[in-house]
Amino acid sequence: MTNTVVLLGSRHDPVLPAAALPALRAAAAVFASDDLDQEYWVALGTTPVTEVDGPVVYLTTDLDEPYARELVAGGAAVVRTPPGTALVGAVSVMDRLRSPGGCPWDAEQDHKSLRQYLVEETYELLEAIEDGDRAALREELGDVLLQVLFHARIAAEHAEPFGIDEVAGDLVRKLVGRHPHVFGGDDPAVRDATTQQHRWEELKQVEKQRESSVDGVATGQPAVALAGKLAQRTARAGLPVDLLPEGDDTGATLFAVAALAKLAGEDPxxxxxxxxxxxxxxxxxxxxxxxxxxxxxxxxxxxxxxxxx
Incomplete structure (x- = not known):
């Protein structure tokens, strides 16, 4: 039996990949790097690195860490956690910040107090995308994710609670339900990206039992985007273009420009x-x-x- 290095997603990641179980059962010792949150690994009997007879399992977040490098150079197998497991660590950190003994500022926040940060972080992400700044993109995606985790953690404390698992579960059901051509076999209504977008809207309309073609349009979005979205939705419902707002005033002119641009396939x-x-x-x-x-x-x-x- 060879040595095994288990590469974790983050220092707060308590998830072990199933592929590591055989190695753990056969190990003479299980070691964990110093930077890991030890509370997660005490049940495995992890100890500081020492000389032992027999195969070892080493838990780490960094393959360039000296002992990990030594093991890999000696032929150790590397087992990686699957994509997404670091999210568990992020949820754990958010829970700790919000819980008694955590951060006083985090404990005081609610959905309303966090609204400004959600808007700010979204625009900062948009700016990173526009600038093509990969480092900023990575950071700003994390900041937007923080807002999702924060709101879900607050929601778990409500009289009618739900948490991040319910949020993720609803998302999975939505994605699967609105992609029947992927998860349920062929769907003749979907032939390309354009028909998929139409099919998405059709399934959403049925799912949400909407009475109007403009139900669900977020009226709080920027006015140019709102005008474009309303024009797009109503056009799909068969509204003639000549019924769009008319007039010589600034608002009607801006609406018309944004609406016609959206209908032409542009992003006003x-x-x-x-x-x-x-x-x-x-x-x-x-x-x-x-x-x-x-x-x-x-x-x-x-x-x-x-x-x-």
Whole structure:
């Protein structure tokens, strides 16, 4: 029997992969790296690394850690936890922060107090996507995940409780139910990505027993996105384009532009954000150029002089 290194998702990850069980049964000793949360592994009888006769199992989060490297170099098998198990560690950390003896600030929060952070983190994620910043994308995805975990943990304390398992379970049922062509065999209504999107909306309409084509549209989203979504939903329900809002006022004009863009397959919110961010960049560039030339208060002529081509 060879030695085995079990690579865990995080230091707070209490999940052992099933593939590690044979090695654990045959091990002369089970060791855990110092950075692991030992409370999870005490039941396995883990001890500090020592010299023993017979195969060992070593739990770690880092294959580059010295003892892990030594074992792997000596031919040890590596067993990895399957994707997603680190989420268990994230749930455990959130539970600890919210529980007695945890973080006072976390304990004071509720769904309403956290709303601003959900919005902020979502926009920061959007910015990372727009910038193509992979490091920021990874970090901001984690921050959005934190909001989901936080809200689910608070919901578990309600008089009508539900937790992260119920949230995840509902999501799984939704994904499976709205992809019958994947999980239930062929679905003749689905031929490509476009027909799948239509099929998704049809199944959602039946599932939620909606009475209106605009039921479920989040009216709290940015106005340009809202206009586009309403136009898309009503067009699918057969509403003629000439019934879209008309008029010479600013609101009607903006609605018409956003609606027609969405119906043309474009993303009006994304298009407007791209132009706005490009404008922001040009403003900053002009200001930098002016400062470099010793100009601190820009006139209209200065703006034109230093405006990027």
């Amino acid at each position: 919110e994304g298009e407007l954000r791209a132009v706005a961010r490009a404008f922001e960049s040009r403003v900053r560039a002009a200001e930098r150029a002016a400062r470099a030339a010793g100009v601190t208060s820009l006139t209209a002529e200065d703006w034109r002089a230093y405006w990027p081509a």
